Amino acid sequence: MNIGRTKVIYHNLSITVIFIVLGIVMVLSGCGRTTPVVSQASGQEDNEDEKLTEGTVVLSDAQLGSYGEITGCFFKEDKETVSLTLSMPEIPKSDDPMIYLFAFEIYEACTFAEDFDKEPVASTKKATESKLEWRYESGQLFQQFVPALLLEGKYVSLSAGICIDNPEMLADASASGPKPESKKGLLLDPQMLDTPLLTDLDVKYAIYNIPLSHIVGETANEVFPTILYEYRGKTYKFNGASINGYDHLFTYLTENGMNSTAIILNDWNEAYPELIHPLSRNNEAGAYYYAFNTAEEEGCLHLEAIASFLAQRYSGKEYGLVSNWVVANEINQYRTWNYMDTDDINLYSAEFEKAMRIFNNAAKSNYADANVYFSIDHDWNNNEGNNEDHFNAKEILEVINDIVRKKGNYDWGLAIHPYPDPLTRVNYWTETYDKTVDAPILTLMNLSTVTDVLKQEEYLDRNGEVRSITVTELGFSSASGEKLQAAAFAYCYYIIEANPYVDAFIMNRQTDALEEVKQGLAFGIYDLDQSPKYIFDTFKYIDTDEAQEHTEFMLNILGADSLEEALSWAQ
Amino acid sequence: MKRQVLSLFIIASLILLSSGCGGHVTPAEEPGRENASGQGPDDTEDTEKPGQQEEPETPPAAREENVCIALVTDAGSIVDNGFNHAALEGIQTYADGAGVSYACYSADADTPDAHKAAVLTAIQDNAELIVCAGSPFEQAVGSLQEDYGNVYFLLLDGVPRDLGGDEIAIAPNVHCITYREEEAGYLVGYMAVLEGYRKLGFIGGEEIPSIQRYGYGYLQGIDDAAASLEASDDIRVEYWYGGSFCPDGQIEDVSMEWYQAGTEIIFACGGSLYQSVLASAETCEGMLIGADVDQSGISERFLTSAMKGISSSVVVALDDFFASGKKWPDGLAQKAVSYGAKEKCISLPVQNGAWRFQTATMDEYLKILARLRSGDIQIPVDTETLPETAATVVYHNEQEGSDS
Numbered sequence: 001m002n003i004g005r006t007k008v009i010y011h012n013l014s015i016t017v018i019f020i021v022l023g024i025v026m027v028l029s030g031c032g033r034t035t036p037v038v039s040q041a042s043g044q045e046d047n048e049d050e051k052l053t054e055g056t057v058v059l060s061d062a063q064l065g066s067y068g069e070i071t072g073c074f075f076k077e078d079k080e081t082v083s084l085t086l087s088m089p090e091i092p093k094s095d096d097p098m099i100y101l102f103a104f105e106i107y108e109a110c111t112f113a114e115d116f117d118k119e120p121v122a123s124t125k126k127a128t129e130s131k132l133e134w135r136y137e138s139g140q141l142f143q144q145f146v147p148a149l150l151l152e153g154k155y156v157s158l159s160a161g162i163c164i165d166n167p168e169m170l171a172d173a174s175a176s177g178p179k180p181e182s183k184k185g186l187l188l189d190p191q192m193l194d195t196p197l198l199t200d201l202d203v204k205y206a207i208y209n210i211p212l213s214h215i216v217g218e219t220a221n222e223v224f225p226t227i228l229y230e231y232r233g234k235t236y237k238f239n240g241a242s243i244n245g246y247d248h249l250f251t252y253l254t255e256n257g258m259n260s261t262a263i264i265l266n267d268w269n270e271a272y273p274e275l276i277h278p279l280s281r282n283n284e285a286g287a288y289y290y291a292f293n294t295a296e297e298e299g300c301l302h303l304e305a306i307a308s309f310l311a312q313r314y315s316g317k318e319y320g321l322v323s324n325w326v327v328a329n330e331i332n333q334y335r336t337w338n339y340m341d342t343d344d345i346n347l348y349s350a351e352f353e354k355a356m357r358i359f360n361n362a363a364k365s366n367y368a369d370a371n372v373y374f375s376i377d378h379d380w381n382n383n384e385g386n387n388e389d390h391f392n393a394k395e396i397l398e399v400i401n402d403i404v405r406k407k408g409n410y411d412w413g414l415a416i417h418p419y420p421d422p423l424t425r426v427n428y429w430t431e432t433y434d435k436t437v438d439a440p441i442l443t444l445m446n447l448s449t450v451t452d453v454l455k456q457e458e459y460l461d462r463n464g465e466v467r468s469i470t471v472t473e474l475g476f477s478s479a480s481g482e483k484l485q486a487a488a489f490a491y492c493y494y495i496i497e498a499n500p501y502v503d504a505f506i507m508n509r510q511t512d513a514l515e516e517v518k519q520g521l522a523f524g525i526y527d528l529d530q531s532p533k534y535i536f537d538t539f540k541y542i543d544t545d546e547a548q549e550h551t552e553f554m555l556n557i558l559g560a561d562s563l564e565e566a567l568s569w570a571q
Numbered sequence: 572m573k574r575q576v577l578s579l580f581i582i583a584s585l586i587l588l589s590s591g592c593g594g595h596v597t598p599a600e601e602p603g604r605e606n607a608s609g610q611g612p613d614d615t616e617d618t619e620k621p622g623q624q625e626e627p628e629t630p631p632a633a634r635e636e637n638v639c640i641a642l643v644t645d646a647g648s649i650v651d652n653g654f655n656h657a658a659l660e661g662i663q664t665y666a667d668g669a670g671v672s673y674a675c676y677s678a679d680a681d682t683p684d685a686h687k688a689a690v691l692t693a694i695q696d697n698a699e700l701i702v703c704a705g706s707p708f709e710q711a712v713g714s715l716q717e718d719y720g721n722v723y724f725l726l727l728d729g730v731p732r733d734l735g736g737d738e739i740a741i742a743p744n745v746h747c748i749t750y751r752e753e754e755a756g757y758l759v760g761y762m763a764v765l766e767g768y769r770k771l772g773f774i775g776g777e778e779i780p781s782i783q784r785y786g787y788g789y790l791q792g793i794d795d796a797a798a799s800l801e802a803s804d805d806i807r808v809e810y811w812y813g814g815s816f817c818p819d820g821q822i823e824d825v826s827m828e829w830y831q832a833g834t835e836i837i838f839a840c841g842g843s844l845y846q847s848v849l850a851s852a853e854t855c856e857g858m859l860i861g862a863d864v865d866q867s868g869i870s871e872r873f874l875t876s877a878m879k880g881i882s883s884s885v886v887v888a889l890d891d892f893f894a895s896g897k898k899w900p901d902g903l904a905q906k907a908v909s910y911g912a913k914e915k916c917i918s919l920p921v922q923n924g925a926w927r928f929q930t931a932t933m934d935e936y937l938k939i940l941a942r943l944r945s946g947d948i949q950i951p952v953d954t955e956t957l958p959e960t961a962a963t964v965v966y967h968n969e970q971e972g973s974d975s
Contacts, residue, residue, distance in 0.1 A: 427670035480668020481890030514933065518923045527915070528933075529941035553894040557669065 052097030052126045057090040061156045064092060068147055068158030073408055075136065075169035082140065082164060084122070086130040086147050092158075094149035098123050099158070101132045103143045106354050107300040110146045110161035112154060121145070139232045141167055141361045142304050144407060163408040165462070167361040168368035177316065177323045177369055178257045180204035182543035183496055185261075185506030187473065189526070190245075192510060193252050197530065201540050205504045206253050207261040207326075207472060211289075212306065213269040214242045231305035238309060247313075250320030261324035261472060261506065262314070263375075264307075264359065265289045266338075274299040277351060280340045287339030289329060294354035303355065307362035315366035323370060325363050326415050326472055327356045330377040332393040343387035349399040353407070356400075360410050371468050374400065375415035380449060382440035393442065394453065401459055411461040413468030413503075416450060418443045419475075424520055426476045426488045429558055429569060444474075444495050445570050451501045468503050471496060475508030475523030482534035487557040489535055493542050494563060495570045507539070640666060640673040640889065641698035643689045645707045646681045653842065654881060657864045658704040658727055661885025669893060674698070678707075683734070687711040694722055699897060702885060703727065710734055716742035723899060725888050727881065728781070730907050746892075746903045748884050751911030752781050753788030753950045754943050755877035756838070758919055759860045760792025761939055762875065763836055764800065765931035768858075772809040772834045774826060774848060776816035776841020778968070783954040785840045785862060785877060786810065791950055794960040806962035809834055816842025823847035825967075830855035836874060838862070845869070865920035867927065874927050880916030887914055912943035 059067060072085045084101060100120040104110045121140075122132040132147065144161030185205025192198045215238055218226040224240035253260045266275060266289050273281060276299070277291035293299025314322040330337040331352055340348050356374055363370035376393035383392050397414065404412060420428035421441055433439060433446040437453050453459060454466050461467050476488035489507065496505040512524035525535050541550040560566035642662050644655040659675065666673045676693050678685040690711045693701050701722060703712055706729035713731035716724060724745040731747070733739050741747060763771060773789055775782040790808060797803040809829050813822040826837055826848045837852070838860040839845035845861060852859050852872045861867070861876030887910065891900055898904070910916040919936060920926065926933070942948045951958070957966065 424667065426668040430670035477668070479886075480664050481886050481893075483890045483894035484665070484669050487894070514921070517921060518926075520922070528921075529937040529944070531941060531944055556894055556896040 049097040049125075052091060053094065055091040055093035055126065058093045061151065064149060064151070064156045064158055066159060067092060070147065070159050070162045070408075073145060073162045073164050074166040075164065076133075077169075079169050080136055081133055082136050084132045084145055084147070084162070086132065086158065088126075088128050088130075088158070091126050091128065092149060094126070094151050094156075095153065096150055097125050098150070099126050099130055099132065100148050100150065100155065101134070102146050102148060102155070103140060104146060104161055105297065105300070106142050106144060106163075106304075106358065107295055107297060108144075110144055110157065112148065112157065116155065120148075139304075140164070141170075141365055142358050160406050162406075163357060164361070165408040165410055167365040167410075168370075170365040171368040172315070172317075172366075177321050177367070178254070178259050180259045180504070183502070183504045184493065184539070184543045185259075185472075185504050186525075186539075187506060187509040188249075189509070189511040190249065192526075192530075193249065197526065198510070199256070201510075201525065201536075202543075203258055204543070205261065205506050206258045207263065207506045208246075208249060209263045209265055210246065210310070211265045211267040212272075212275060213267045215239055215246070215310075216269070216275070216302075216306065217271055229305060229309045231308055232301060234301070234305070236302065236305040236309070243313070247319040250314050250322055252320070254316065254320035259324070259504075260314075260320065260322045261326060261470075262310070262322045263326040263329060263472070264310075265329060266292050272302070275302055277340055279342055279351075282339075282341060285335075285339050285341070287336050289337055289339065291334075291338050291340040291348075291351060292328070292355035294351050294358070300354075300358075304358055304362070307359045311359070311362040311366040311370070321367065322363075323367070324373065324413075324470070325359050325370065326373045326375055327359050328352065328374065330375050330417060332376045332379060332391045332396050334391060335389060343391075345387060345391050345395060345399055348391070349396055350403055353400050353403045356412060357404075357407070357410065360412060364410075371411070371413050373413040373415040373468070373470065373472065375417060375472055376442075377417045378419050378421060378442045380440060380442035381438055394437070397450075397453065405458065409462055411463075411467065413470060414450065414454065415470050415472035416442065417473040418447070418471065424477055424479065426480050426484050428488065429491060429566070444492055447495070447499055447502065447570070451499070454501070466501050469501050470503045471505045473506065473508045475521075477520070478522045478524075478533050478535070479520050483553055484557060485533065486535040486538040487551075487554040490538050490542060490551045490554045491558060491566060494567060497543075498567055638674045638693075638696050638698045639671040639700065641693035641696065641701045642673065642675045642704060643686075643693055643701055643708065644675070644677045644704045645686065646678050649675055649677060654728070654863060655704050657881035658702060658885055661882035662702060662889065664882065665886045665889040665893075669889075671893070681707060683710045687714060690715055694719055699723065700725060700889075700892060703729075705729060710736070712745060713739050716745050720744055723892065723897075725885070725892075727885070741905045741907060743905045744899070745905065746888060746899045747907035748888060749907055749909045750781070750879045750881075750884070751909050751917060751950075751952070752784040752877070752879050753791075753952055754911045754917040755862075755879045756785040756788030756790075756840075757792035757795075757943070757948070757950050758917065758936075758939060759838060759875055759877040760789040760794075761796040762792075762919065762928060762931050762936060763860065764793050764796035764802070764806070765935055766874065766928050767930050768835045769802065769805045770807050770833050770835045772826070772829050772837035773811070774822060774837055774839055774841075774844065775812040776844055777814060778812040780954050782812065782841055784952060785838075785879075787954065787958045788950050789838055789840075789877075790958050790960055790962075790964055794958075794962050795948075797962050803961040808960075808962060808964045809837075809967060810964055811967035813841075813844055816844055818843060818846040820847070823850050826851040826857075827854065830857040836860060838877070840877070865922070865925050867920055867925040871927075875919050875925075878918050878920060880910060880914075880918065883916040883918070884910040884914065887916060912940060913946070915944070917943070 067088055069087045071087050074083060076083050101122040102118050103121045122134040124130055124132050144163050146161045147158040148155040182204050186203045187207050217239055218237050219239040219241045221241035224244040227238040227240045227243055229236045229238060250260055268283050269275060275293055277293045278295055280290040292303050313319050328338045334340055334348055342348055356372060360372040363372055379390050379393055381392045381394045383390060428443055433443055435446040435448050437449055439446050439449045442449055476485045478485040493505055496502045508523050511526045512522045512528045525539055526532055537550045541547050558566050640662055642659055647655060649655045649659055662673050676689045678689040686708050690701060702725045704727055709729040709732040712724050712726050713733050716731055726747045731739050731741055773786050775786050793808060797806045813819060822844050830851055836858040837848050839848040840862040848859055849870055858874050859872050861873045863879050865878060866873050866876045891903055
């Protein structure tokens with residue numbers, strides 16, 4: 001029994017008195033495993049309790065499992081009380097007149113096993129429309145809540161678990177992020193901060209990677225020592241020197257009016273293997289990044305601590321503001337970019353969704369306007385049912401959306417990387433693409449493929465709007481010509497500018513990356529030696545009144561008579 | 572997604588090889604063009620139906636039907652890891668990226684008439700831009716540039732000449748490219764010294780300006796690096812023109828002698844003479860520096876290569892041509908331009924497997940390259956005067972002259 005860990009609130013009675021009495025009674029009686037904490041009923045209520053106990057319908061365990069529908073799980077205006085509303089067609093028969101609400105950690109299965117010994121966080125008398133309310137405690141932001149009945153001495157769930165769906169209620173309402181004047185973004189070269197090589201480009205959206213191995217753990221740096229962070233009773237360590245680098249980065253970006261996006265990447269870390277999902281804990285897989293551990297207590301709580309720390313630190317107060325968080329990279333490429341040793345898309349997606357929800361709730365609870373994304377590449381629907389190499393992005397989108405809706409909707413967004421295929425290709429406009437939702441490849445020329453999916457009612461966000469879509473990575477190599485690269489960028493920008501569903505185009509990248517150059521890919525605005533390419537002016541002026549002067553060549557390369565004609569190809 | 576990068580090049584190469592590209596006065600047929608436009612067979616149908624209306628939503632580039640770019644080469648192999656090959660790579664790189672079609676034509680003999688015939692074949696096939704690979708085509712371009720004013724020419728490493736071999740005015744539809752070989756030579760010399768080499772050699776094909784520029788730049792790069800390391804007194808360079816661009820017994824003998832006498836690395840500069848130097852290097856466990864193109868794939872004994880950017884220059888020129896609406900823009904039309912570091916056409920190979928420096932760093936290379944690009948380092952191009960160096964340079968041709 002763990003009566004001190006969670007608090008039970010009884011709304012119709014004197015809370016303090018009952019709490020004490022119940023505690024004494026329970027301790028003395030030694031009960032607690034299967035005997036719930038119940039409110040004291042008066043004598044006049046006995047008959048009603050009996051009726052409620054008998055209910056109006058008799059259901060099996062299996063039938064009860066989906067009998068209730070949770071219609072909300074949210075912070076109330078006081079920001080201290082959480083309310084869960086439950087709807088049932090009739091009153092099911094059970095051992096007593098009560099409905100109980102249990103909290104499960106996000107890594108736990110929401111089941112009532114033989115050794116189940118949790119205490120309910122709330123309870124109320126059965127009704128077709130019930131409301132269970134309790135005082136919020138730290139950590140519950142990431143928990144899932146399951147209503148249950150007591151049947152033949154065991155708890156039986158009434159629905160699947162659901163999470164709190166309005167974490168933004170906890171955020172400081174005063175925080176405010178930049179409102180970009182255009183959709184122009186860039187993957188930054190950290191060596192160019194504070195230099196004209198960045199400021200001259202007038203970037204509106206900036207993106208940067210945060211591999212977890214860079215920030216977790218200790219440092220010997222005396223100037224920026226290890227940062228200790230308390231989370232749910234445990235102390236977690238962050239590399240002060242590395243964090244200081246990010247502090248400087250995000251402060252700089254915020255002060256310069258750039259909308260910041262951070263990509264959270266789970267790279268291999270010998271010192272913290274618990275951060276890697278147990279199905280991914282194989283360094284020989286040779287993946288770039290690995291699935292987050294959302295299956296085990298130690299790793300998952302560590303992830304929660306990391307998410308809480310980062311979201312709190314970069315919430316626009318002392319160390320700058322991160323407005324957007326991309327969780328992992330190209331998750332449909334599960335062999336390389338978010339490794340897990342399974343081709344079961346349901347299992348994989350369920351585990352990933354937990355990580356995304358952790359970051360969503362952490363980010364939203366610190367900065368209400370934060371956006372959380374997961375990213376996909378161009379392999380939209382081309383694996384022909386064989387998941388051995390990758391999951392179809394379309395399918396993973398469907399599965400994750402389904403999971404989110406069942407566990408409590410939130411405003412996740414979609415980050416897309418619609419590269420031409422292969423990556424060396426620049427002339428993405430010269431092919432005729434399938435523009436239906438079943439298209440094999442997602443490119444700039446068939447963005448309707450993804451927007452048509454997200455426009456469907458079941459995909460809408462909590463406000464009934466189409467979710468945020470952002471192109472968080474897309475670049476064109478200059479190896480085939482710098483003007484060709486500039487034309488490809490300009491056309492891409494105009495396509496995205498004209499698309500009301502795509503919020504931003506964050507280009508890959510500010511400076512050529514040596515590893516990419518070695519593969520014949522030179523995506524940068526600057527060469528390896530930092531000399532500017534032809535695209536420099538195109539990028540700089542694309543969102544200004546001088547754009548036409550710097551993009552006229554584009555139509556020659558596209559073979560179009562007008563921008564309108566060129567844009568019609570991508571409709 | 573990175574996995575797909577390599578396959579493109581492999582497939583493209585296979586298609587070109589299998590298409591007979593490099594045959595005699597034979598346009599590369601459908602396979603090459605399919606690849607060039609990025610289309611499958613259904614998208615590259617040649618027959619146009621009269622009066623057929625184009626679908627408005629289809630980008631024009633997707634309907635490319637004529638040969639847009641023609642590469643015309645001499646009678647040598649087009650996949651020789653040399654000049655022709657580099658020119659083809661440049662066309663292929665641009666065409667693959669831009670989605671334009673291309674074909675290859677080779678002369679059936681190395682005579683002015685055969686070269687001209689190859690160009691005329693490309694013109695008859697309605698090529699819009701003809702890329703002429705090298706000085707063998709100087710007379711062909713000179714005689715055709717005005718008669719075919721609606722056809723554009725890109726002449727590599729040469730300028731139009733009349734039948735007597737005299738240079739003539741460049742027509743508005745022609746752009747000529749020459750190269751700053753001295754910058755490439757400078758880079759390999761500088762980096763070799765940074766790598767730790769102190770006994771170096773240079774064997775040029777013939778004593779002609781382009782080879783001299785390589786050699787003199789090499790000496791100046793060596794000298795500057797040695798000065799920066801205060802190692803000028805430790806440097807010795809053997810310098811010789813072998814008189815042949817082909818494998819040659821004398822070149823093998825000389826290079827063998829040098830290696831055995833302590834020369835650590837030789838810049839083998841000109842055509843396929845490297846084969847003779849390589850034979851000696853393998854015997855003596857010496858090292859080489861390649862010329863013109865990345866020669867790292869030939870042997871592990873190539874430390875690096877002085878790439879004069881044939882491929883890159885073709886890409887740059889084609890990029891300008893198409894961005895200007897399929898014509899030469901001002902600054903290129905009717906002009907011969909020397910392409911170098913500033914145009915990003917001079918470099919060392921950095922691709923996987925080609926970057927073989929163990930001591931000299933990429934940062935050091937990039938800094939030197941940036942200084943060349945910015946003009947901070949100026950390399951005299953006077954081939955009439957030997958460069959002044961603090962390091963010891965032994966000019967073996969002068970010794971031969973004095974010996975005789």
